[in-house]
Amino acid sequence: MGKAYRYTLGQRVYRFGGLAELMARATPARSGDRLAGVMARSAEERVVAQMALAEVPLKAFLNEALIPYETDEITRLILDDHQLSPFEPIAHLTVGDFRNWLLSDDATPEVLTDLRPGLTPEMVAAVSKLMRNQDLILVAKKCRVHTAFRSSIGQPGRLSTRLQPNHPTDDVTGIAASILDGLLYGNGDAVIGINPATDNVSQSIRLLNLVNDVIREYAIPTQSCVLTHVTNTLEAIEQGAPVDLVFQSVGGTEATNRSFGVNLSLLNEAQDAALALNRGTVGDNVMYFETGQGSALSAGAHHGLDQQTCEARAYAVARKFEPLLVNTVVGFIGPEYLFDGKEIIRAGLEDHFCGKLLGLPMGCDICYTNHAEADQNDMDNLLTLLGVAGCNFIMGIPGSDDIMLNYQTTSFHDALYVRQVLGLRPAPEFERWLVDMQIIQSGTGSLMEGLPERFVTALKRLPSDGTGVGHG
């Protein structure tokens, strides 16, 4: 435990037992921190903690590890990879000064890009706790993170989607139907990514082949992914399966990752294996990570840290492997961690900001479960806010209803809504493909009426009554 922090408000002296405790007490209220017993005990204590945190020098985060260096490989990763030279321009600042500087015109997109190797997740998490939602949006908007594989993701004025054609029994016809629906609604430029209902190697290979066949048949400038455990993907690669992206859920502590069955060395091995396949055409970002506040606590692996700080530390793991996509699955974990729409919206904006400032291609699974106090209106709010903030990608799913994972995320229609109101466009390669396929109009980008010729042909392969069982 590091030194205690004190703050005097009138007659009362507040004491915080160390940097981890100070950060937890300064965090905007959420149910997961209440569950962990680390949350501020009063509204006043929270703001006092924020005032004390504002006075902490950024340098303190290099001297006081929140989880011991000796026992946690993520702490070692963060401190060993930190570079002093990019940090130098802000080395004299406190957390409060850092907020002011980030909002200032001095912090241009170029300056923020150069700063990345000098930032630790804890510095970024700390400053986010002092920021209002509009601050999180304004600064994130200045962070440009471009990645590429067969499409270029994250360019200014672009918003991509992961087409998520999940099916409760991994039925090929059902999955193909959802893929078609998504493509015809202009979705799928970030990835066509399936969560398999049956999580084994043979099923993963079968689904990889399915999506790979579709991508090749129509020459779609996008990539496929089956969201199975990294060890399954490694086996699939060994068996010669067409793997574009390696997926893995990651967390911000070594013990969280252990609960996921992964470590840095395994992720490194997976990245090397995918790179060796050399399947990208416009870039070689081959990793797809998912994160989410609450995963560390859920695994009993949070070491007394608040869940947002743990989440920011997960971004240190992600950035080590130059991912194509990092997706914070913000409302999936449930009301024990983010209770309602207000907490989900705040967390989504924090995660996007922290990831972007650290240099990650952040997307967001803007979502909720049926046991959370949230609804479609909350999702509309977060979607619009993240669109304004320059989020790289969101999910696209038929009618917002994931019939396999049993939660609600953004729909194909939602993506078109946010593109329309904010003047955003798909990834450039994918946009050209949509025009060539006569799915959208050149220039306006509006959806065409009717069914493009190539897909008329595809539908003719189905029995005319639409229900019969044909041959594959």
Add this chain to the structure above:
Amino acid sequence: MAEHKKALPPAVTLNPWRRLRAYTDARIGLGRAGVSLPTSELLAFQLAHAQARDAVHLALDMTTLCEQIEQISGQAPLRLHSQAVDRVTYLQRPDLGRRLDEDSRSRLHAPEASASSPVDLAIVVADGLSSFAVQNNTGPFLAALFSQLDASEEVWSLAPITVVEQARVAVGDEIGDLVNARAVLVLIGERPGLSSPDSLGLYLTWAPQIGRTDAERNCISNIRPAGLDVGEASRRAVYLLQEARRMEISGVSLKDRSETPVLACETGPGNFLTG
């Protein structure tokens, strides 16, 4: 008057691929008003969400369920309760849902529940987030599982079946430990989806004890009439149980290599996009 006003063209663009809904419950081919949902689809979604919200709070009918289990297994199950006293507590305190209350623990300490020599398997039925799923699918699944176990060459000694209210998956670790079981299989109601309020999940954990992590479990999901049928689910469960016993492990290092006859699950013509 009326001749001044011309009827507007229909504002909804229909999707000619809507007939693909014969192959999936996904909300495809919804059509659009501009780029947005047509009113009818908007309201259909709102209704489904309202029903799913109601389902989360529906209580398990313990009497009926326990009678059903007794008919199938020949023995009345033990009725247990987690430390989460009610639904609201359960939703906000997963830690309490993972542990048994004192009364339940003492019932498991009773001589008829805990064996001095280890048993092979403890089956735990937990309400989870959908009592509806547990109510409807537990009986058919257990019947299929027992017939699979009877047919297998291996002998499996079973602890008394337990049914736990306001419970999470990890409650099986404590139960498995208390009844001295080599493995625990937890049947639990999964979070209700809009189109699937009745999904049952299975979690297998070898050498159950408090503190096991999710990476140490194997999961079979989406067991319900419109999802994974109980025959296939029980076949996979028995495969995993046998492998777990053979390798003395469960979780990510125990891969499901049951080589599912996937084509048998297919209901449609296959990947029509590539012919």
